[in-house]
Amino acid sequence: MILLCLALLAPPATPAPARPKLVVVITVDQLRPDYLDRWKSQLTGGLFQLVTEGAVFADGYQDHAVTETAPGHSTVLSGLWPAHTGIIRNSQGVQDSTAPLLGANGPGASPRRFRGTTLFDWLKAVDPTTRALSVSRKDRGAILPIGRAREQVYWYQSGVFTTSRYYADSLPPWVRTFNARRLPFKAANATWALLLPDSAYKEDDNEAWENGGRDVLFPHRLPADSVRAAAAAVNTPILDSLTLLFALDGFEALRLGRRGTDVLAVSLSSTDAVGHAFGPDSREIHDQVLRVDRYLAWFLKRVVDRVGRDNVVVVLTADHGVTSFPERTRAKTGAQAYRVSVDTIVTAVNRELDRLAGAGTSREWLNFDTGMLFLQDNGRFAATGVKTDSILDAVAERMRAVRGVGRVDRVADLPRADTASDPVARRWVHQLAPDAGVVLVVTLQPGSIWGAENSLIAMHGQPSDDDAHVPIILWGRGVKAGTYRGRANTVDIAPTLGRLLGVTPLSLIDGRVLTDALAPRN
Numbered sequence: 001m002i003l004l005c006l007a008l009l010a011p012p013a014t015p016a017p018a019r020p021k022l023v024v025v026i027t028v029d030q031l032r033p034d035y036l037d038r039w040k041s042q043l044t045g046g047l048f049q050l051v052t053e054g055a056v057f058a059d060g061y062q063d064h065a066v067t068e069t070a071p072g073h074s075t076v077l078s079g080l081w082p083a084h085t086g087i088i089r090n091s092q093g094v095q096d097s098t099a100p101l102l103g104a105n106g107p108g109a110s111p112r113r114f115r116g117t118t119l120f121d122w123l124k125a126v127d128p129t130t131r132a133l134s135v136s137r138k139d140r141g142a143i144l145p146i147g148r149a150r151e152q153v154y155w156y157q158s159g160v161f162t163t164s165r166y167y168a169d170s171l172p173p174w175v176r177t178f179n180a181r182r183l184p185f186k187a188a189n190a191t192w193a194l195l196l197p198d199s200a201y202k203e204d205d206n207e208a209w210e211n212g213g214r215d216v217l218f219p220h221r222l223p224a225d226s227v228r229a230a231a232a233a234v235n236t237p238i239l240d241s242l243t244l245l246f247a248l249d250g251f252e253a254l255r256l257g258r259r260g261t262d263v264l265a266v267s268l269s270s271t272d273a274v275g276h277a278f279g280p281d282s283r284e285i286h287d288q289v290l291r292v293d294r295y296l297a298w299f300l301k302r303v304v305d306r307v308g309r310d311n312v313v314v315v316l317t318a319d320h321g322v323t324s325f326p327e328r329t330r331a332k333t334g335a336q337a338y339r340v341s342v343d344t345i346v347t348a349v350n351r352e353l354d355r356l357a358g359a360g361t362s363r364e365w366l367n368f369d370t371g372m373l374f375l376q377d378n379g380r381f382a383a384t385g386v387k388t389d390s391i392l393d394a395v396a397e398r399m400r401a402v403r404g405v406g407r408v409d410r411v412a413d414l415p416r417a418d419t420a421s422d423p424v425a426r427r428w429v430h431q432l433a434p435d436a437g438v439v440l441v442v443t444l445q446p447g448s449i450w451g452a453e454n455s456l457i458a459m460h461g462q463p464s465d466d467d468a469h470v471p472i473i474l475w476g477r478g479v480k481a482g483t484y485r486g487r488a489n490t491v492d493i494a495p496t497l498g499r500l501l502g503v504t505p506l507s508l509i510d511g512r513v514l515t516d517a518l519a520p521r522n
């Protein structure tokens with residue numbers, strides 16, 4: 001009786017607007033936004049559709065300093081900077097020997113280092129039937145977009161798509177069926193030829209810096225041996241098409257988007273492989289982007305045809321951009337761009353500290369990775385009696401003298417930086433987890449990259465605009481099309497989708513809702 005009275009007293013229920021049934025998140029590894037402008041007239045497929053019909057944030061950034069794949073993917077659906085996801089570098093990303101792969105040889109992987117929650121968790125909190133499928137060529141690209149959730153998460157290893165024991169004890173039938181087709185092995189002898197006639201490409205196909213000087217000209221041919229071809233396919237557009245085919249099989253098998261709201265995350269990695277080998281100004285990257293455009297048209301059409309245009313929201317972004325070969329930059333512009341390594345300085349300082357610590361000591365007191373100097377084991381260091389400040393001052397001075405180094409900052413000084421006028425300091429603040437042990441950060445001059453003199457690849461990982469500027473595009477139900485100026489960050493994607501879906505973050509986040517791009521609710 002009491003319940004009945006309460007029901008009568010309650011205001012008439014206005015039905016909550018139904019949520020879109022599917023959130024599709026496409027993260028193209030190393031996709032620079034200028035590619036979409038440069039080859040705009042040749043885009044006819046999925047990229048064209050998103051750019052012309054979507055909300056395009058022209059000033060989109062992965063606004064942190066170490067612009068690598070793992071930190072980048074950790075921001076996309078968490079709303080958190082790497083400083084708060086705890087994923088601050090690739091080499092301490094998803095590797096986990098306690099989570100071996102199922103049915104494949106390769107490094108074990110899990111999201112154990114990831115902190116925080118993601119859009120998927122926020123959805124699941126209000127709708128326990130929500131599911132996620134996340135697919136990538138790379139473990140980190142599949143795992144990190146959905147945080148710690150034990151969902152359907154698969155990546156490519158040695159010719160098959162698999163997962164790790166963190167997620168499952170066996171592969172489901174649809175994955176086994178896909179793998180049994182052995183499609184990557186059928187790439188033996190396949191050629192990668194230009195999609196359009198030669199005249200459509202302004203880039204010189206024969207630049208000395210490309211692909212370490214080997215196999216620089218179209219068409220590129222894969223090895224005749226099927227195992228070697230399945231491995232080499234990761235360096236061609238072929239693997240993007242296979243990743244999307246696999247994702248679509250999963251989408252159908254799991255019947256995503258047909259009950260509550262599900263998340264389908266796909267990360268495409270061939271752009272990264274082609275960009276590293278041939279650079280951002282190559283004919284190869286041009287053709288690769290055209291192929292992503294065509295593949296996405298095929299993929300999005302099938303998804304939209306299945307669940308209905310009004311039931312889908314699509315996001316397109318990237319985990320980072322890329323910087324050209326410094327040798328090319330020097331040759332073309334005269335700019336002082338270099339490959340930079342400070343390893344000899346770090347090694348020399350470690351040996352000096354050994355001597356100060358006393359007889360027989362040999363320790364990695366300091367460790368350096370992609371611009372970050374880590375002080376290992378602070379307690380032992382203090383016991384040497386050497387003042388940290390004086391050591392760091394000396395190291396910073398030596399590093400500042402290295403060709404290609406732009407600036408060296410003490411981490412302790414960063415909180416006092418003006419993060420509005422100093423984007424480099426801001427990106428370092430967004431980067432560094434307080435407990436990571438980073439004491440000094442090194443930023444290179446524009447055009448310079450980390451790496452050995454003979455590494456011969458184009459690279460990313462700097463707090464530069466080349467590496468941090470990424471596309472952020474929303475499309476679909478509830479999105480107001482247009483081009484939006486003013487900085488938007490990848491950490492804004494999750495709260496914006498959350499607002500659109502009517503779900504709220506489960507914890508404090510760094511991003512904000514990009515309200516301009518949301519259509520008023522009706």
Ligand SMILES: [Zn+2]
Binds near residue numbers: 030069272276
């Ligand atoms: Zn890369």
